[in-house]
Amino acid sequence: MAHTVLVYSTATCPYCIRLKQFLAENNIAYENFDVGADRAKADEMVKKSGQLGVPVIEIDGRIIVGFDRPKIQQALGLS
Amino acid sequence: MTKIYDLIIIGAGPAGITAAVYAARKRMDFCVISKDIGGQAAWSGNVENYTGYQFVTGPELAAKFEEHLRRYQIDLKEEQEVVSLKRRDKGVMAVRTDKAQYEARSVIIASGKRSKELGVPGEKEFKNRGVTYCATCDGPLFGGKDVAIVGGGNSALDAALQMTRIARRVYLINSFPQITGDAVMRDKIMAAPNVIVMNDARVLAITGDSFVNGLAIGHGGQENKIEVQGVFIEIGLVPNSGFAEEIVANDFGEVKVDCKNRTNIPGIFAAGDVTNVPEKQIIIAAGEGAKACLSAFRYLAQQK
Incomplete structure (x- = not known):
């Protein structure tokens, strides 16, 4: 089943890069928002996650802060 | 009964990963315990002094390290933080994490450094909130x-x-x-x-x-x-050495090692930024990790 995956990241953050690599390796399609460049999306991320750290990933409406591999795997149904 | 490994490597930055690659190639029975993979290298900006790479970013180099590590069947205990390292009897070391307990006949401490905290009111409360x-x-x-x-x-x-x-x-x-x-x-x-x-x-x-x-x-x-x-x-770094209470450290909390990466406790070795080795560099940490693994290998051979 395809998941709806949104990524809020900055161009420079190491864990944003790792997160995107992880999604690519698992063939997960996602939409990326560069919150360093897009102020409206930055505000949206803060509202959704209640915090100011990147990356933030939204999987089918569920918010996960940081590159939390076990939680992300679970939300995506990966073993 | 708890399994007793030959070696436990604490940390998976440049030192820990290099030690693990060497241990895998020596076919040692070992595991790696770490909170994350890549350590501080993953947070570095541009790296222009790692031989063979004229230019690479920290995250790219960390990904290369990880790729190398995962080429071997490694018993990797991720997302675990070591809380204590104690010497038990008969040359066995006990490593306790926030999730489990492990035992081994030798240990390499390669747990690196972390950002120093200011220690003022509001700092913890507003972490990631500004x-x-x-x-x-x-x-x-x-x-x-x-x-x-x-x-x-x-x-x-x-x-x-x-x-x-x-x-x-x-x-x-x-x-x-x-x-x-x-x-x-x-x-x-x-x-x-x-x-x-x-x-x-x-x-x-x-x-x-x-x-x-x-x-x-x-x-x-x-x-x-x-x-x-x-x-x-941005007030500097502190070594992640607090769990190793029996290990001798210098005034900065850096684990003291000799030129063979030995600490004051036989069978416990250390490598990388957590140690008192001068110059905190990715390439130095990697080299120290290799040395520590070979020292542990020799130590175990002599015990048998």
């Missing part, structure tokens, strides 16, 4: 805002320089009478139109409601308040 320890990561979120950089060394100046291009106003809060970082960077900071340098200034508290809204600063015998939305703490 307080950050990584300007490279979170800096772009503070576009057009007012921010404070705490520190006066090179990492603080680097963060301040990055933020002059992003933030509206940048305060540099330095507890020393003068900036201690490199003159070249200091001159650039002084020339930036949106930087306010406060020397001899101490952060007393970080304030806010849902997010950071200001700092209380002790400056010239007075308490001042400045309004900022972001606080970047």
Whole structure:
């Protein structure tokens, strides 16, 4: 089943890069928002996650802060 | 009965990963316990001094390390933090993490360093709510805002320089009478139109409601308040050596090792930035990790 995956990241953050690599390796399609460049999306991320750290990933409406591999795997149904 | 490994490697930065690659090639029975993979290398900006790579970014190099590590069937215990390392009888070491307990006949401590905390009210409460320890990561979120950089060394100046291009106003809060970082960077900071340098200034508290809204600063015998939305703490690093109570460390908390990476306890070795080895560099940490593994291998051969 395809998941709806949104990524809020900055161009420079190491864990944003790792997160995107992880999604690519698992063939997960996602939409990326560069919150360093897009102020409206930055505000949206803060509202959704209640915090100011990147990356933030939204999987089918569920918010996960940081590159939390076990939680992300679970939300995506990966073993 | 608990399984007894030949070797437990604590940490998976450049030192721990290199030790693991060597241990795998020696076919040792070992595991690697770590909170994350890549360590501080994953947080580095551009790396131009790792032989063979004329230019690579920290995350790219860390990904290469990880790829190398995963080429072998390695018993990797990720997302675990070591809380204690104790010597048991008959040359067995007990490693306890926040999730489990493991035993081995030798250990390599390669747990690296982490950002030092200021230790002021509000710091923990507002972490990721305006307080950050990584300007490279979170800096772009503070576009057009007012921010404070705490520190006066090179990492603080680097963060301040990055933020002059992003933030509206940048305060540099330095507890020393003068900036201690490199003159070249200091001159650039002084020339930036949106930087306010406060020397001899101490952060007393970080304030806010849902997010950071200001700092209380002790400056010239007075308490001042400045309004900022972001606080970047760049006051250096501390070694992750607190779990190793029986291990001798220097005044900075760095594990003392000899030229064979031996600590004061036979069978416990250490490598990389957590040790007192001079110069904290990725290539040095990697080399030390290799040495520590070979020393552990020889130590085990002599025990049999």
